[in-house]
Amino acid sequence: MASLSEKVQDVFNEPGCDKNQAKGEKERKKGCTKQLTPGAAAGGCAFDGAKIALQPITDVAHLVHGPIACEGNGWDNRGAKSSDSLLYRTGFTTDINELDVVYGGEKRLYKSIREILDKYDPPAVFVYQTCVTALIGDDIEAVCKAATAKFGKPIIPINAPGFVGSKNLGNKLAGEALLEHVIGTEEPEFTTPYDINIIGEYNLAGELWQVKPLLDELGIRILSCISGDAKYKEVAYSHLAKAAMMVCSKAMINVARKMEERYGIPFFEGSFYGIGDMSDSLRQIAKLLVQQGAPEELLSRTEKLIFREESRAWEQINHYRKRLEGKKVLLITGGVKSWSVVSALQEGGMEVVGTSVKKSTVEDKEKIKEIMGEDAHMFDDMRPRDMYAMLKESRADIMLSGGRSQFIALKVKMPWLDINQERHHAYAGYVGMVELVKRIDQALYHPVWEQVRKPAPWEVTPSPSKGEGRGEGGTSVSPMTAPTPELPHFTPTPALPLTVGGSY
Amino acid sequence: MATVNTNQKACAVNPLKMSQPIGAALAFMGLNHCLPTLHGSQGCTSFGLVLFVRHFREMIPLQTTAMNEVTTILGGMENIEQAIMNIWNRNQPEILGLASTGLTETKGDDVDAYIKLIRAKHPEIADMAIIYVSTPDYVGAFQDGWNKAVVRIVQEMAVPCEVKQANRVNVLPGSHLTAGDINEIREIIEAFGLEPVFIPDISGSLDGHIPEDFTPTTLGGTTLQQLRTMGAARATIAIGDQMHAAAIELEMKTGVPYTMFDRLTGLEANDNFMQHLAQLSGRPVPQKYRRQRSQLQDALLDAHFFSGGKKIAIGAEPDLLWSIGSFLAEMGCELTANVTTTHSAMLEKLPAEEVLIGDLEDLETRAKDCDLLITHSHGRQMAERLHIPFLRMGIPTFDRLGAAHKVIVGYRGTRDLAFEIANIFLADDHEVGPETWASKETESHCADGACGSCQSQLPVSIAEPPEVAHIA
Numbered sequence: 001m002a003s004l005s006e007k008v009q010d011v012f013n014e015p016g017c018d019k020n021q022a023k024g025e026k027e028r029k030k031g032c033t034k035q036l037t038p039g040a041a042a043g044g045c046a047f048d049g050a051k052i053a054l055q056p057i058t059d060v061a062h063l064v065h066g067p068i069a070c071e072g073n074g075w076d077n078r079g080a081k082s083s084d085s086l087l088y089r090t091g092f093t094t095d096i097n098e099l100d101v102v103y104g105g106e107k108r109l110y111k112s113i114r115e116i117l118d119k120y121d122p123p124a125v126f127v128y129q130t131c132v133t134a135l136i137g138d139d140i141e142a143v144c145k146a147a148t149a150k151f152g153k154p155i156i157p158i159n160a161p162g163f164v165g166s167k168n169l170g171n172k173l174a175g176e177a178l179l180e181h182v183i184g185t186e187e188p189e190f191t192t193p194y195d196i197n198i199i200g201e202y203n204l205a206g207e208l209w210q211v212k213p214l215l216d217e218l219g220i221r222i223l224s225c226i227s228g229d230a231k232y233k234e235v236a237y238s239h240l241a242k243a244a245m246m247v248c249s250k251a252m253i254n255v256a257r258k259m260e261e262r263y264g265i266p267f268f269e270g271s272f273y274g275i276g277d278m279s280d281s282l283r284q285i286a287k288l289l290v291q292q293g294a295p296e297e298l299l300s301r302t303e304k305l306i307f308r309e310e311s312r313a314w315e316q317i318n319h320y321r322k323r324l325e326g327k328k329v330l331l332i333t334g335g336v337k338s339w340s341v342v343s344a345l346q347e348g349g350m351e352v353v354g355t356s357v358k359k360s361t362v363e364d365k366e367k368i369k370e371i372m373g374e375d376a377h378m379f380d381d382m383r384p385r386d387m388y389a390m391l392k393e394s395r396a397d398i399m400l401s402g403g404r405s406q407f408i409a410l411k412v413k414m415p416w417l418d419i420n421q422e423r424h425h426a427y428a429g430y431v432g433m434v435e436l437v438k439r440i441d442q443a444l445y446h447p448v449w450e451q452v453r454k455p456a457p458w459e460v461t462p463s464p465s466k467g468e469g470r471g472e473g474g475t476s477v478s479p480m481t482a483p484t485p486e487l488p489h490f491t492p493t494p495a496l497p498l499t500v501g502g503s504y
Numbered sequence: 505m506a507t508v509n510t511n512q513k514a515c516a517v518n519p520l521k522m523s524q525p526i527g528a529a530l531a532f533m534g535l536n537h538c539l540p541t542l543h544g545s546q547g548c549t550s551f552g553l554v555l556f557v558r559h560f561r562e563m564i565p566l567q568t569t570a571m572n573e574v575t576t577i578l579g580g581m582e583n584i585e586q587a588i589m590n591i592w593n594r595n596q597p598e599i600l601g602l603a604s605t606g607l608t609e610t611k612g613d614d615v616d617a618y619i620k621l622i623r624a625k626h627p628e629i630a631d632m633a634i635i636y637v638s639t640p641d642y643v644g645a646f647q648d649g650w651n652k653a654v655v656r657i658v659q660e661m662a663v664p665c666e667v668k669q670a671n672r673v674n675v676l677p678g679s680h681l682t683a684g685d686i687n688e689i690r691e692i693i694e695a696f697g698l699e700p701v702f703i704p705d706i707s708g709s710l711d712g713h714i715p716e717d718f719t720p721t722t723l724g725g726t727t728l729q730q731l732r733t734m735g736a737a738r739a740t741i742a743i744g745d746q747m748h749a750a751a752i753e754l755e756m757k758t759g760v761p762y763t764m765f766d767r768l769t770g771l772e773a774n775d776n777f778m779q780h781l782a783q784l785s786g787r788p789v790p791q792k793y794r795r796q797r798s799q800l801q802d803a804l805l806d807a808h809f810f811s812g813g814k815k816i817a818i819g820a821e822p823d824l825l826w827s828i829g830s831f832l833a834e835m836g837c838e839l840t841a842n843v844t845t846t847h848s849a850m851l852e853k854l855p856a857e858e859v860l861i862g863d864l865e866d867l868e869t870r871a872k873d874c875d876l877l878i879t880h881s882h883g884r885q886m887a888e889r890l891h892i893p894f895l896r897m898g899i900p901t902f903d904r905l906g907a908a909h910k911v912i913v914g915y916r917g918t919r920d921l922a923f924e925i926a927n928i929f930l931a932d933d934h935e936v937g938p939e940t941w942a943s944k945e946t947e948s949h950c951a952d953g954a955c956g957s958c959q960s961q962l963p964v965s966i967a968e969p970p971e972v973a974h975i976a
Binding site: 039041043068075076090095096109111114135161164385403411452 | 517
């Protein structure tokens with residue numbers, strides 16, 4: 001069994017990742033995570049990333065071995081949906097105390113596994129390592145091995161303590177754990193030439209279900225989705241799929257590539273966001289399946305479905321196009337999502353005035369340039385203060401981002417839409433894109449903006465001309481006649497002083 | 505009088521508890537121009553940040569020293585130094601609130617010494633107050649982190665003052681009080697002509713308002729000046745048992761005498777509070793509050809029909825459990841299931857049989873026959889499974905709006921809480937029908953239940969009174 005540091009090196013050296021391969025030997029060793037700046041860092045840890053990647057497996061008990069912070073401060077906080085078991089939403093943690101820190105927490109971990117099996121009888125338990133238990137030397141791999149032998153159920157160690165790195169690294173380490181302990185350990189009842197894996201899709205807000213009906217219609221079976229709405233056994237027999245699609249940037253590229261190496265499952269990188277991308281993904285799936293021996297007629301059936309769905313979606317989006325034409329969007333997100341959402345917004349007639357490319361690869365950036373033109377406004381790491389200024393100065397009409405930055409927009413009274421993991425609305429596939437455009441329209445034309453931007457009557461400086469005919473020289477303004485400026489949409493209150501651009 | 509037990513499980517299921525460092529961070533968020541920072545891995549901060557954003561729906565200033573594997577082993581001095589200097593250069597906060605985590609406590613970082621060395625090396629940061637509090641994740645809970653941070657704020661900032669401010673009163677609020685609660689208490693104290701200063705004051709920073717400009721630090725709360733003049737107050741009022749230590753500390757450092765109020769929810773609790781303020785100020789209780797008291801009496805009379813005999817399940821931190829639990833007992837409810845997060849002197853005083861230090865799984869097994877579940881938003885899955893009404897209280901409340909403005913203190917807050925709870929019982933009232941009072945005995949057509957169909961019913965109908973409520 002490879003040590004954790006070897007494994008970290010292994011996932012850093014990713015031949016499937018062109019960005020990684022473009023680096024020199026030395027640079028590659030440092031990995032794909034930027035060195036964090038103390039006092040100016042944001043984002044989750046490796047444990048967070050591992051949990052995000054695996055928790056959507058619905059029938060597994062996810063047990064966090066560590067102090068209360070790691071589970072207690074953040075459980076049941078993601079929108080991954082399940083069609084069946086709800087066990088994945090139960091928070092399990094060893095909640096270690098001072099004595100455990102001194103004497104070691106392995107016994108508590110072992111007992112915890114037994115309690116979970118007795119009470120909840122899951123098909124498997126995933127045990128997550130955390131910083132404190134890693135630091136005191138708890139060997140979760142040994143405990144899991146002993147528990148598997150004793151209880152006869154797969155107890156899987158997920159060795160990605162927070163302090164080894166970023167969320168993205170955690171995604172990959174989670175993938176490694178699946179490759180090492182889960183994938184290839186069970187057999188499905190039957191296989192078909194139309195079996196695919198979808199890797200890196202988490203079924204947030206039920207997005208997988210916006211795509212699945214189309215695959216169903218084509219007779220394509222999702223043998224295993226890693227890990228949205230997945231069952232343990234589905235992941236365990238995923239090695240028998242004919243082809244795979246890798247979603248969500250490079251988060252689980254190691255899983256896709258190693259499954260290709262080990263089991264000969266070809267994969268492509270695609271996205272379900274945006275009409276063009278959705279169609280491309282369907283085409284690619286069909287192409288790979290035919291290449292793997294599925295009847296060729298699948299290709300023409302796919303084209304027919306794409307034609308029907310695209311026309312339907314366009315028709316619906318056109319309805320909004322007039323209202324959205326020329327609206328300026330500030331897009332703050334990461335990785336592959338940037339370009340796939342950019343093209344979708346352009347389909348709706350909107351202009352993307354800026355996009356963050358913090359987690360994007362060189363290839364992603366090229367793609368954005370391709371779509372947005374050479375003068376594309378890409379920001380590597382946009383500071384909150386800059387986003388605030390951009391919105392305040394009305395250089396953007398709406399911001400699309402993750403939940404944490406929503407208040408930057410709301411506090412300058414500008415529309416905002418959640419497009420990150422915690423969102424409540426599903427935006428995948430053709431229906432999802434129509435939904436996104438509809439939501440943007442709703443946000444932009446909501447009556448709230450006019451109300452909150454209007455200053456209080458007593459805050460309006462009376463202008464002499466308005467006082468005409470009152471015989472008082474225009475200095476008094478009664479609340480009833482106070483000029484309430486009819487602010488056009490998307491113009492912030494001009495009365496507020498602009499004091500942006502400090503040292504932050 | 506309750507027996508206090510701790511659950512004997514190895515595995516916590518559906519945690520009720522949150523960790524100390526984020527409790528400390530919230531206390532720091534009640535100081536003006538402050539940047540709370542956790543000394544730990546970036547995940548520690550990230551989880552706390554998401555939690556507060558979801559609860560308050562506000563921008564949350566919270567930084568990290570971003571410890572990794574190597575820096576943890578070698579010691580975090582360099583990271584703390586970098587964090588302090590980066591924060592100083594970028595944000596210039598007046599106060600930097602630093603809380604340790606499980607990770608750095610396991611290693612045993614001597615942060616007090618680090619700060620001394622860093623201050624010696626960087627004289628330019630002399631004006632920035634740095635308050636450090638030790639809060640390992642594997643000890644205590646959220647409430648403990650809050651009270652430790654307030655003790656440290658008092659230790660670092662309070663000084664004896666020669667010149668007294670005649671009307672000034674220090675108020676030390678527990679972590680169970682919302683921004684709305686603090687505003688209500690402020691209004692009450694001000695009505696007696698006194699000038700309260702809350703330490704800390706999340707009503708200034710996390711009450712959901714729209715600031716004029718973007719600021720990366722807290723945008724309101726107790727000011728540095730107010731902290732330095734704590735010693736000038738004529739008295740201190742501490743609300744919630746968790747604030748006892750801070751109140752003692754403040755009296756020892758400054759000589760300002762303190763009075764404890766274990767809760768401000770309930771008629772008698774508020775009578776005592778008003779009486780104290782009247783004595784302190786030398787003014788009679790204002791007419792406004794006499795009227796509110798009368799309204800509360802009336803509300804209790806109206807509500808008592810519906811609350812009497814109801815069984816309640818509460819999962820909350822000790823001081824919140826004490827506030828709501830005691831009040832519900834005063835409304836005639838039975839505190840059937842009580843689960844909390846950490847030790848407190850108040851627990852054994854609760855009018856219940858047992859208080860358990862445990863998790864939401866423990867609460868769920870005890871709450872089966874209850875009429876009302878009260879806990880934070882994580883109780884939502886349990887409430888669905890148990891099919892009992894669910895009142896969200898405490899942090900985090902992420903699936904309902906307005907958590908920061910919920911008021912359960914004062915006569916008015918207590919009155920509204922009484923109505924809210926009575927309304928839940930009213931809404932959950934089961935309709936009666938012709939079968940409700942039907943004797944099960946008359947339904948059986950064979951005296952001894954020999955026919956088989958009556959067999960199971962017969963002993964039950966004799967042993968138990970007919971159930972009125974459940975007609976399904």
